[in-house]
Amino acid sequence: MASILGQVILVLSGFCCFTNIVLGNFIDVGVKYSVTLDVFSGVDDPEWEVDDTNPIYARVAWAVNSVPTSDLDDDLGYRGFIVKATNIFGQEAYKTVGRHSNEDLENSLLKSCPLGLDKDVMKEVTDGIMGAPEPESGSNGNLVVYQPVNILMKNNGQKIRHSFYIPVHHRSKRQAMIRPVNQQVCSVRFEPEKWNVQGVRRRNNCYNYATNRQTNTFAQPGRGSGRKFTQLEANDVYSACLRDGLTKLNAPDAGNECLIALVIWPGEDFHFYRLDDNGFWSHKSGQTLARDYDDSNNKISNPQTADRGPYTVFAGWLGCGPHVTLN
Template structure:
């Protein structure tokens, strides 16, 4: 018993000594690390809070970046979040100063699909480089973003940059030409075309998308079909994407309507239309009480013209850019639609 007691006391002493040594080592390491830490020795993953800025790309995406960096966002989607990249401020500054065409975009109205770039943390307010305003700057920013984009999307954006720039400089864009379809009776609607409600406040414009606008509900959450009712949109396989968005819209309380003729269905209430960029994104239009359709592409302003700057009498025959699949019409009413988010 005496020998056992001695061994137990000895083992406890060894354990205590080991713990003390570990504590001393950790303390010294911490002390030395703090004492020798300055702005130049910080890990690249560490951001000094006194020189950091917070950027809200979306309600669910808050970035904290150092003041010497900027965030470049490719504005290309309407329903889902846009891709972005963090870049050194000096590099972007040289690029923007190399050409000043982007400062004078003229009367460019970005349509569906590629709309331009937004640069955050470069100036007091976000800087927008409109589609077709400056082919050099736009191409340069696309090259920096290309590592995170698939080849098909890169080719699409590059083609749009060249096409829009050529149209702008050749003055080939038409203005205010309505599509045919006046012979069909116009269904009733209670929504008014009031773009200032969605466009005048940056917070509202940035945080509400085409689904918010079509439903006429401001949630400031960049609403997604079905998200409030436990449905997640799937993009795999790509051919099921449109059906997944369609189902999410239904579970939120919008009622699908058949469209078996060239005339619009008479919903009796408010009519919305869903189009799909196959495998990538979705977009909604809504019919207003003036008989015309309007829409809000992603974080950009609400408008009542299509990609060719034509008034929209029927989204099935409008210029919808890459959203080439017409998925269907829906009946909507703010009293019937379950909470969207």
């Protein structure tokens, strides 16, 4: 029967097998494709199903099975697609299609979406597929100055002050007057190996990572207190974090607590950064790997001035102590 129906060995054709996967032949009968658009950091990514009732089903099926798998991008915003194939026998196989890896396949997967994505999300994805040009440096006429930053770090019981400079854009010399920032960093270490294990990575998002709590629930601000945020805007998400037990801060100084920062993709998503004991910031976007660099591959000395992709709103600083409850 299998010889009549035909078989497709998805492992050889480029499918990435990472969970509940058939290790032998995948029988190409009545296959449906579940597509996940990997674009958000905090909220759930858009998902939809492509079956033979979809007008471009044949095109998607051919493209998915003929193009090799590629790694997902790790930038904020659009990173690629995750495709799960399921046949009538319940066999499953997976493939990842990374950002800007195959324009035809990425466009086909995007066109198969029946959800009606928001225009900002559509722009982010299409720009990522087509490879939108980077903005020209200095095109807005801003004055670039360098802000002195002082970090107090503990070394063998002694506090040592480390000084460095970060670039900050300002519209006038009057606005460029800056005061140094003093911050005693907490003891949390950048240990990506604890977060990049497959099961942990996929079930814990940026909120879990920034607060250093592996709940395996893809935690949402406010859900731990029973009152989740209702709008994806700065004040609403920030207030939800306070209900979960985080501390309100007006400056990047958390005292004895750990310092984290909240940023917003207006109307679409949230993202968090945390300050580690080495004086730099790290983060984890959605289901991706934990990392300590921004979207320009630079170490993060200040999340306010880091390359944050579409997360254009800096919502504020927060302190994370022992009484934070996540869910």
